[in-house]
Amino acid sequence: xxxxxxxxxxxxxxxxxxxxxxxxxxxxxxxxxxxxxxxxxxxxxxxxxxxxxxxxxxxxxxxxxxxxxxxxxxxxxxxxxxxxxxxxxxxxxxxxxxxxxxxxxxxxxxxxxxxxxxxxxxxxxxxxxxxxxxxxxxxxxxxxxxxxxxxxxxxxxxxxxxxxxxxxxxxxxxxxxxxxxxxxxxxxxxxxxxxxxxxxxxxxxxxxxxxxxxxxxxxxxxxxxxxxxxxxxxxxxxxxxxxxxxxxxxxxxxxxxxxxxxxxxxxxxxxxxxxxxxxxxxxxxxxxxxxxxxxxxxxxxxxxxxxxxxxxxxxxxxxxxxxxxxxxxxxxxxxxxxxxxxxxxxxxxxxxxxxxxxxxxxxxxxxxxxxxxxxxxxxxxxxxxxxxxxxxxxxxxxxxxxxxxxxxxxxxxxxxxxxxxxxxxxxxxxxxxxxxxxxxxxxxxxxxxxxxxxxxxxxxxxxxxxxxxxxxxxxxxxxxxxxxxxxxxxxxxxxxx
Amino acid sequence: xxxxxxxxxxxxxxxxxxxxxxxxxxxxxxxxxxxxxxxxxxxxxxxxxxxxxxxxxxxxxxxxxxxxxxxxxxxxxxxxxxxxxxxxxxxxxxxxxxxxxxxxxxxxxxxxxxxxxxxxxxxxxxxxxxxxxxxxxxxxxxxxxxxxxxxxxxxxxxxxxxxxxxxxxxxxxxxxxxxxxxxxxxxxxxxxxxxxxxxxxxxxxxxxxxxxxxxxxxxxxxxxxxxxxxxxxxxxxxxxxxxxxxxxxxxxxxxxxxxxxxxxxxxxxxxxxxxxxxxxxxxxxxxxxxxxxxxxxxxxxxxxxxxxxxxxxxxxxxxxxxxxxxxxxxxxxxxxxxxxxxxxxxxxxxxxxxxxxxxxxxxxxxxxxxxxxxxxxxxxxxxxxxxxxxxxxxxxxxxxxxxxxxxxxxxxxxxxxxxxxxxxxxxxxxxxxxxxxxxxxxxxxxxxxxxxxxxxxxxxxxxxxxxxxxxxxxxxxxxxxxxxxxxxxxxxxxxx
Numbered sequence: 001x002x003x004x005x006x007x008x009x010x011x012x013x014x015x016x017x018x019x020x021x022x023x024x025x026x027x028x029x030x031x032x033x034x035x036x037x038x039x040x041x042x043x044x045x046x047x048x049x050x051x052x053x054x055x056x057x058x059x060x061x062x063x064x065x066x067x068x069x070x071x072x073x074x075x076x077x078x079x080x081x082x083x084x085x086x087x088x089x090x091x092x093x094x095x096x097x098x099x100x101x102x103x104x105x106x107x108x109x110x111x112x113x114x115x116x117x118x119x120x121x122x123x124x125x126x127x128x129x130x131x132x133x134x135x136x137x138x139x140x141x142x143x144x145x146x147x148x149x150x151x152x153x154x155x156x157x158x159x160x161x162x163x164x165x166x167x168x169x170x171x172x173x174x175x176x177x178x179x180x181x182x183x184x185x186x187x188x189x190x191x192x193x194x195x196x197x198x199x200x201x202x203x204x205x206x207x208x209x210x211x212x213x214x215x216x217x218x219x220x221x222x223x224x225x226x227x228x229x230x231x232x233x234x235x236x237x238x239x240x241x242x243x244x245x246x247x248x249x250x251x252x253x254x255x256x257x258x259x260x261x262x263x264x265x266x267x268x269x270x271x272x273x274x275x276x277x278x279x280x281x282x283x284x285x286x287x288x289x290x291x292x293x294x295x296x297x298x299x300x301x302x303x304x305x306x307x308x309x310x311x312x313x314x315x316x317x318x319x320x321x322x323x324x325x326x327x328x329x330x331x332x333x334x335x336x337x338x339x340x341x342x343x344x345x346x347x348x349x350x351x352x353x354x355x356x357x358x359x360x361x362x363x364x365x366x367x368x369x370x371x372x373x374x375x376x377x378x379x380x381x382x383x384x385x386x387x388x389x390x391x392x393x394x395x396x397x398x399x400x401x402x403x404x405x406x407x408x409x410x411x412x413x414x415x416x417x418x419x420x421x422x423x424x425x426x427x428x429x430x431x432x433x434x435x436x437x438x439x440x441x442x443x444x445x446x447x448x449x450x451x452x453x454x455x456x457x458x459x460x461x462x463x464x465x466x467x468x469x470x471x472x473x474x475x476x477x478x479x480x481x482x483x484x485x486x487x488x489x490x491x492x493x494x495x496x497x
Numbered sequence: 498x499x500x501x502x503x504x505x506x507x508x509x510x511x512x513x514x515x516x517x518x519x520x521x522x523x524x525x526x527x528x529x530x531x532x533x534x535x536x537x538x539x540x541x542x543x544x545x546x547x548x549x550x551x552x553x554x555x556x557x558x559x560x561x562x563x564x565x566x567x568x569x570x571x572x573x574x575x576x577x578x579x580x581x582x583x584x585x586x587x588x589x590x591x592x593x594x595x596x597x598x599x600x601x602x603x604x605x606x607x608x609x610x611x612x613x614x615x616x617x618x619x620x621x622x623x624x625x626x627x628x629x630x631x632x633x634x635x636x637x638x639x640x641x642x643x644x645x646x647x648x649x650x651x652x653x654x655x656x657x658x659x660x661x662x663x664x665x666x667x668x669x670x671x672x673x674x675x676x677x678x679x680x681x682x683x684x685x686x687x688x689x690x691x692x693x694x695x696x697x698x699x700x701x702x703x704x705x706x707x708x709x710x711x712x713x714x715x716x717x718x719x720x721x722x723x724x725x726x727x728x729x730x731x732x733x734x735x736x737x738x739x740x741x742x743x744x745x746x747x748x749x750x751x752x753x754x755x756x757x758x759x760x761x762x763x764x765x766x767x768x769x770x771x772x773x774x775x776x777x778x779x780x781x782x783x784x785x786x787x788x789x790x791x792x793x794x795x796x797x798x799x800x801x802x803x804x805x806x807x808x809x810x811x812x813x814x815x816x817x818x819x820x821x822x823x824x825x826x827x828x829x830x831x832x833x834x835x836x837x838x839x840x841x842x843x844x845x846x847x848x849x850x851x852x853x854x855x856x857x858x859x860x861x862x863x864x865x866x867x868x869x870x871x872x873x874x875x876x877x878x879x880x881x882x883x884x885x886x887x888x889x890x891x892x893x894x895x896x897x898x899x900x901x902x903x904x905x906x907x908x909x910x911x912x913x914x915x916x917x918x919x920x921x922x923x924x925x926x927x928x929x930x931x932x933x934x935x936x937x938x939x940x941x942x943x944x945x946x947x948x949x950x951x952x953x954x955x956x957x958x959x960x961x962x963x964x965x966x967x968x969x970x971x972x973x974x975x976x977x978x979x980x981x982x983x984x985x986x987x988x989x990x991x992x993x
Contacts, residue, residue: 418678431662436659447644486563
């Protein structure tokens with residue numbers, strides 16, 4: 001490789017490089033210059049640097065039109081994963097801004113550095129088509145997220161959640177690696193598109209099914225689909241708020257994207273399996289996982305009194321909906337999935353933003369802590385209504401169009417006998433269930449009156465701006481889904497699936 | 498012009514929300530302005546209404562091209578009739594909620610969000626758009642009942658929200674399946690109506706969509722949300738629920754389920770007619786034995802909505818136009834009944850128990866309320882001269898041609914309707930029972946009927962009488978609607 005190639009590689013990797021440099025800068029500034037300064041001052045400076053770094057990375061991606069494929073798929077830059085990376089960077093910025101008001105740690109520099117490193121992991125994860133690289137960057141994401149969950153050293157819950165997350169995560173990594181090694185053994189390559197060609201020539205093979213199941217288990221843990229979801233409620237509840245936000249948003253987006261890439265690209269030949277050779281494909285497997293995730297997530301959410309756990313179970317349910325997107329034909333699968341996961345992530349960040357204010361001001365995340373929020377913080381209350389109704393899938397909010405597109409896309413696959421009709425029916429039925437528990441929260445907010453001595457909440461202008469902005473985006477993306485949809489479709493269109 | 502009803506209502510909702518909480522008078526002024534503007538746009542639209550081929554296209558813009566979704570609004574005579582009804586109900590609703598003092602700005606914000614959704618459903622020509630508006634109407638209903646409601650409001654609000662959402666879920670399944678199966682990559686109602694779906698598909702898709710909508714129209718046995726919801730809701734919300742929201746369901750049955758799957762209607766015609774007649778008779782019988790004043794009216798709504806559904810499934814034009822006229826008529830009359838019960842009586846006496854009301858001598862205390870109720874009762878039981886008569890007569894004629902035996906049973910339902918209306922009127926207003934030793938009106942002097950109430954009652958009575966005396970006013974625009982291409986398939990199946 002001559003120096004010119006390295007230069008080109010550097011330009012292609014520049015967004016990641018910028019984010020890594022930002023991480024080091026945050027660490028250095030905080031450790032060298034800001035010790036002894038007030039906590040909120042340190043937080044603001046660190047969040048500011050993070051925002052600037054991420055913005056620089058996004059700007060670089062859009063002024064530099066480089067697309068290409070380096071080292072046999074180790075690094076792939078195309079419009080699609082550029083879009084995903086922009087979304088990830090946006091979510092990082094939102095998480096960083098929401099962190100400013102939280103007081104869970106004295107180690108400000110370390111915290112923001114880890115957040116940025118997790119972002120780098122996610123960015124690399126979505127811009128590779130190589131199993132080894134996928135595994136390595138997934139580990140980078142996971143390890144940083146374990147630490148982020150444990151970051152509140154004063155809270156036993158935080159430590160417990162991190163340990164649980166770590167144990168489950170470690171296990172899932174083992175499954176994933178086992179699956180990858182079987183795939184390598186069978187096909188002799190770790191490059192996903194080449195692997196797909198090999199699988200085409202091998203045809204259905206029981207060992208391939210084993211590999212497939214391992215891979216699904218591995219990613220199933222990451223996206224918190226039933227039955228691999230057990231870590232999610234505890235991690236959501238125990239983690240410091242910004243860490244929970246990041247797990248619920250950024251990590252979801254990246255994991256779903258790479259999951260879809262491996263399955264739809266790598267295993268495209270193995271969709272329905274082969275009955276004669278007694279091998280299963282991923283379509284029946286994912287249908288069942290989607291169905292149980294939707295049912296269990298939604299039913300378990302009904303019983304929750306902690307809003308964090310409620311959001312965790314609803315996240316499990318949403319993972320179920322998103323898996324339905326995998327069953328759509330070709331580009332629509334990516335289109336519907338990306339639209340859904342992006343809008344879902346933005347809405348969840350907003351809901352957590354409101355939750356954060358309530359936690360810090362009222363002192364808990366129980367349903368009763370939300371009582372009378374409409375009176376105590378009207379703007380936040382209306383925003384929370386937007387977020388929760390969007391999660392429930394009420395038009396004209398983004399979540400509704402997401403679900404609608406997902407279901408419509410899945411149904412158009414095999415329109416003659418509608419093979420996924422049962423799944424769509426189940427999904428819609430479970431949406432009705434979900435409306436019940438979201439309304440339970442909104443009932444506290446709008447219907448139940450606060451105590452006599454309840455004062456208006458003091459909301460920092462930063463949180464308020466973020467939350468209101470996200471609510472506006474949720475409404476706009478619901479009314480004008482074309483904006484995001486066209487971007488995604490153009491990006492997909494430049495690749496042939 | 499008609500489209501402005503939608504935009505003005507949503508703008509009004511936002512404006513109401515932004516008025517200061519401490520100043521209910523400002524909110525009321527905004528609300529009254531919005532309602533008047535909506536009614537004005539509806540009337541102007543109706544006067545300028547010039548359909549081509551039975552349909553007037555108002556606006557059509559590409560919305561989400563990736564899925565073939567257009568923002569397309571259009572009106573035929575049916576839409577215009579129901580838009581007018583919505584305008585009237587909204588104005589009356591504002592007048593009868595003049596006394597809402599608690600969280601007034603939020604109340605009217607939810608109120609107009611609901612109204613905007615209702616206008617939108619009646620004017621959408623794109624299935625996706627129609628569904629969006631249909632669901633927008635669900636959430637405000639929940640909050641109107643849960644925050645400002647009375648007896649068992651939590652339960653009633655949640656029940657109503659879930660029933661509506663389940664109904665719309667069924668519709669969503671049917672509509673997605675129709676989209677996928679047709680392969681047209683379009684949600685345009687006209688395009689879908691002209692696509693002939695295979696009979697096996699229609700066999701299951703039609704009942705799914707029809708029943709999904711009919712849940713909101715109060716079809717027996719899915720009507721149970723209606724009496725509980727109506728009684729728990731604040732007056733304006735009961736008026737809207739019975740007056741226009743139930744019409745959303747019936748309108749959806751006609752506009753979506755029947756036009757898309759006409760063969761399916763043919764297959765299920767008799768079963769659905771049986772359910773409709775059961776609703777008529779059952780609703781009337783249950784109304785007969787209620788002890789709660791609002792429940793009487795709630796069940797009478799179920800009974801009267803049965804006529805709408807019966808008219809729809811007759812598969813002839815007399816029945817259809819009767820059904821549409823009945824939607825209008827019941828909207829006005831039910832609004833009036835709920836206004837008397839909820840606003841005039843309950844807000845003053847704080848009881849809805851028929852036995853308790855019996856001894857209060859309400860005729861003397863509130864002559865205006867009693868006269869209004871008597872007029873509304875006559876209209877409701879189908880006296881000639883009021884809109885209910887001509888509507889139910891048409892439905893019965895239509896039903897007689899299609900299913901003579903069921904038509905007889907429906908006639909029995911009308912008779913029971915007369916019985917419970919007279920019985921309730923007599924009990925509440927004209928009881929011989931002597932007033933209690935310590936007359937109620939001495940320790941709680943009943944406040945006099947206010948001007949907004951008088952105006953609202955006059956508006957509703959005027960509408961039912963005008964339509965009753967001159968039904969062609971509406972029939973002349975309703976009947977040509979069935980000639981539009983939307984109804985081609987339906988007419989073919991009906992052999993018209």
